[in-house]
Amino acid sequence: MIRSKLLWALPALLLSVVAACEDSTSPTGDGATVSLSVAVPAPAGAVASVTGGAMFAMVPVTDGVRTLDIETVELVLKEIELEMEESEDCDDHLEGEEDSCEEFETDPVLLDLPLDGSGVAQAFEIPGVPAGTYDEVEFEIHTPEDDPGDDQFLLDHPEFDGISIRVTGTFDDGQGGGAQPFTFESNMSQEQEMDLVPPLVVGDGAVANVTLQVDVSVWFYAADGETLIDPATASTGQPNESVVEENIQNSLHVYEDDDMDGEDD
Numbered sequence: 001m002i003r004s005k006l007l008w009a010l011p012a013l014l015l016s017v018v019a020a021c022e023d024s025t026s027p028t029g030d031g032a033t034v035s036l037s038v039a040v041p042a043p044a045g046a047v048a049s050v051t052g053g054a055m056f057a058m059v060p061v062t063d064g065v066r067t068l069d070i071e072t073v074e075l076v077l078k079e080i081e082l083e084m085e086e087s088e089d090c091d092d093h094l095e096g097e098e099d100s101c102e103e104f105e106t107d108p109v110l111l112d113l114p115l116d117g118s119g120v121a122q123a124f125e126i127p128g129v130p131a132g133t134y135d136e137v138e139f140e141i142h143t144p145e146d147d148p149g150d151d152q153f154l155l156d157h158p159e160f161d162g163i164s165i166r167v168t169g170t171f172d173d174g175q176g177g178g179a180q181p182f183t184f185e186s187n188m189s190q191e192q193e194m195d196l197v198p199p200l201v202v203g204d205g206a207v208a209n210v211t212l213q214v215d216v217s218v219w220f221y222a223a224d225g226e227t228l229i230d231p232a233t234a235s236t237g238q239p240n241e242s243v244v245e246e247n248i249q250n251s252l253h254v255y256e257d258d259d260m261d262g263e264d265d
Contacts, residue, residue: 032128032203034126034200035125037121037122037210038213041213042058042217058070061220063227066171068172070115073165074112075111075164076165077111078140079142082129082136084133084135107153108142108149111123119260122260133200134199135195136193138192140191141164143163164187165185166184169181182230183235185236186234186235186248192249209258210257219244229244
């Protein structure tokens, strides 16, 4: 059974606008409004839903013997950044220096991924993004810990102390014992740099959306890509930890999706 969950929405006040390229030829005004949304595609071969949310309906995954039913996925992200395309006024920054083309970033946020077939869920909206061309999205899968930058997050979500990803559901190994509940927890911390192809072009007053697609259905496969593994064997310190971490990194994709239909515009 899949439990319907809402994506946790961020108030705009958690977003901090940082230094932008000082291009005297850029348009002036109130800037653009850019939203970040999240979509979870249905597993390959899933039967279409009559409700119209077919491409997003998360259903049990099977390899013909083992069956995995994912019920909830929670993911901590930090420093979500939209990068402006480099120009003469946006030189490469040196290590340790602030990127002069970095447009905005966030404090740690908890995303509760939509698995119920409801489609694309908006995470948050950023007003006043400077007009320009953006060709990269960066963010960090983040493990909250005893750090001043994580204090407020841990006050709100103490159960995520030392945990960046939590997945719950059931797993049937096909050996006759039936479906057994599991909780997968990871302390994976990994920076992600993802190209926007084609780049996102926004002008003053424009409204745009970037969707982060997370293909959860491929997370718990062995290295052969065909055999499901017990998620309990992939938690931090377990033998399949590195396999699943690599699967998670490969499951992420970003693209412009202004009508928020889950399709790459």
